[in-house]
Amino acid sequence: MAFDTFETLKEHALKEHRQESTPVPEGTITLTVNGERHQVHVEPEWTLYHLLHDRLGLLGIKMFCDRGACGSCTVIMDGRPILSCMTFAIECDGMVIETAEGIAEAGHPLVDSYVKHHTMQCGYCTPGFITTAKALLDKNPEPTEEEVRKALSGNLCRCGTYPQHPKAVLEAAEHLKGEN
């Protein structure tokens, strides 16, 4: 029997053999990262950090404290900032994820205002801060300085760039207001 297209093969398999022609193996998840859909096979012990950083090459997610103390591995998952080093990849099926790379590529004003205000020194923790700040602005487009400080108080920066973050985030918020 010949099939013209892969679709007709799939139809045939379902109709005649009552199974998927290409069954999805156990441990496969589908997730959307920075607007792109990915279907990936993950090992049960993989963290979301491992999947995104080591497998999908999103190097802006940083391994800093190694155990949920610093916020450098923050990604936005379904609108909430979460720690990717403390999240199993296998639990992220169907999730929508944003990382610093996606935030930058979408032209979010946070990136420019972070550069302008020198809101980085070694830069290792910077993407984690930006991601956390983006999640805040998504939820609260006009935060007070106090709210910015509170939102970012879980992120560690060994270089001590802290005073610049409220400035950069508030300026980005102003910018977003102007855009809308």
Place this chain on the structure above:
Amino acid sequence: MGDYEKIQEEGQFKVGLDMPEITFKEVGKREVRRMDGYEKASGKAVYNRDIQIPGMLYARILASPYPRARILRMDTSKAEGLLGVRSIIRYDDPEVAGKELNGSYFAPEWVNKALAGWALKPVHLVLGDEAFYEGQPMAVAVAADTEGIATEALRLVDIEWEELPFVLDQEEALKPDAPILRPGEDSNSISGGDLVEHSHEVGDMDKGFSEADTIIEFRARRRAHLWAGAEMPCVVLRWRGDNIEMWVHQQQPYHAKMLLSEWLDIPMNKISIHSPYMGCAFGGRGNPSNNSENGMNVLAALLARKTGKPVKFLYDRAETFFGESGDIMISDFKVGAKKDGTITAVEMHNNFAVYMCTNGIEHFIENTRIPNLKCETVNVDVSIGPAWWHRCEQLPNVFCFTLVFEHVAAELGLDPTEVALKNDGYAGQDTSALVKYKKENGFPDIDSLKECIETGKKAINWDENWHLPGARKLPNGRMHGMAFTWDHEWDDCRGTGSAAVLIENDGSVSIIGHQADVGVNPWSTYCQIVADELNMPFENINIKTQDLDSGFAMMSPDGSCCLCSNGNVLRKAARKAKGMLLELAAQKFEDVEPQDLEIEGLEIYVKSDPENRKAIKKIVKKAMPMFDSCVFWTEAPVIAWAWHTQGIWGNAISTGRPRLCRQAHFLEIEVDTETGKIEVKKLVNINDVGKAISPEAVEGQMYGGSFMGVGRALTEEMIWDRKTGVLLNRNLLDYKYAAMNDSGPIEAIYLETGLGHGPYGACGIGESTPTIVPAMFSPAVYNAIGKWIDDFPITPDKVLKALGKA
């Protein structure tokens, strides 16, 4: 003079204000768009930890579970049998057995044993069988398909240990019944039986104390803290034939090459090094005393050779808790002072654990007119990891300096800013010696300390807010406290560097020199300097650092003093390149000499006829017609390199460079007498930096360092279990440094007096605030509650104890 001798001659620092013949356009400008900015903000900046190579294996090393122990027997067969384990190196394998970590570069003949301390003593093997502290990397390294398998393999190594007695405290370590920790020694004092290891005395102590109206004696203690950088150390290494290619997270990549070359006995020209961005360094990535640098590199090279695969050698967070800052100290002070605040004598005895930096007295010598000074230092080995310089080696000096001055002011009931001004000076002389030096060497006659103090007092409203100890209770029930401290600036009297400036064939300019990303935005700063020296736009200059192992090493030997060394390197190289460019240009104009020409932007013009100008890209380019097409040829390249060297480490006076710039810091706190909590309400940093080349970078170093200082003062402490010798807080949940809300506003104000010995009158700024800020907390607490807590960090339990509540 030969070509090489000329380079050497030009490289020597000469005292005297070397003001530029250039107009500042980029230097000193705000809002220069930093070159690393977009990469770092967008998550696209690549750090060593991010490097992956196809087929790469992951390597890890065993950490000693005991503070002092010896391996009697080790069985690695189970680990070897684990699926995914590709290679194992044991301490008794012939390729490593008995081999020292660092080879001749850190051998005793290079390093003064008495001064260098334990950290540089070659007691560490690349893979040893004897543990000197809990967590020591040793015994066995594994390469496996994944990090998890490598970790699991280490768990399967079966070791029979002989546990040995240990000691954690440096005073206990000197008691007669203490176990002697190092083989073949008769004392835990690093210099041996003589307990006074390093002694310094000037003047006449008896005379000094007899002239005093009051004698103040006190004891202070600083407990261990460490760098704990953001990115955990790792190296990625692969062999290409008999060549090595490696990616390192080290402050001095060139050193990595020298050490590895000697260890493996392969020529340096067969090692290529990449230096990606670095997630912090702060001295912690320039520490040769621990396996995390050359040891890691050697083992990665051996494992990669055995397996034929690239190897990524990793530390996890617990393993980054090595290399305490070299100020684990117990200090006893005796100070004589007159009623007006003039200090007549300072005597101190400092007992350091695993000490590795300064002795405590040096800033009194370099910075004051106090004529009678005495310092005795004991360096004691204890069962914790070797200490190292972490932002920075001046910690003991500023600790002693601040505490002495603040105790004197408090005891006499004087405003501490007055006491500072009364004692400011240089090598036992008053400030007239500095005035004379400034005059003789073309520096402006500015009293830097006075300017710093006046500026700071205004910023914190000192005259209104300062009060006598325990005198101000706030409406919220807390006690209000203020403190001040001062010091000289970091003059950076040391360092070497080399780099080249190349005019590319399109007129753009490349800086060529191997440098790690040390400092705040250093690359933009270097490009600002070259831009102004060439009178070109900033955007026309680029620095090729990350992938360029060019032989030019833009680094000072210890990772400090980068701008002061490299800034001078680049000024020299840019000026030489400019001279060469104008020589070439003169050939392409008619009837002009090089000195008739000037650069402006991307063009060169005739000074007497500014309309007569040519694009630089046309000058450096040479196109030759050939057959019917055009073949591109080049001119002899316009490239110039320079070297710069200055001074000797920690030796400003003998190198003829008294420190002229000063700094002053002001702190306002509230102490909750119910909980013992200390809240920072305001911190004001005033640094006379001479000249700010990148204003935002200067401010970043100031407030950033202050945050580090707040953490060191209040929370940062490594805590060992006294019964087992195990470090209990090997993670960033239990070892706390300051976060966003752990300090009130920090005001960073810099002054530009031109009094620095660095390029354009600049001096260093990177190390001062984190080093100076911590000790201010004890006088601030005293000012708040009237009790001294000279035991750092000043945690709430100590405050409550001082108040008699615990």
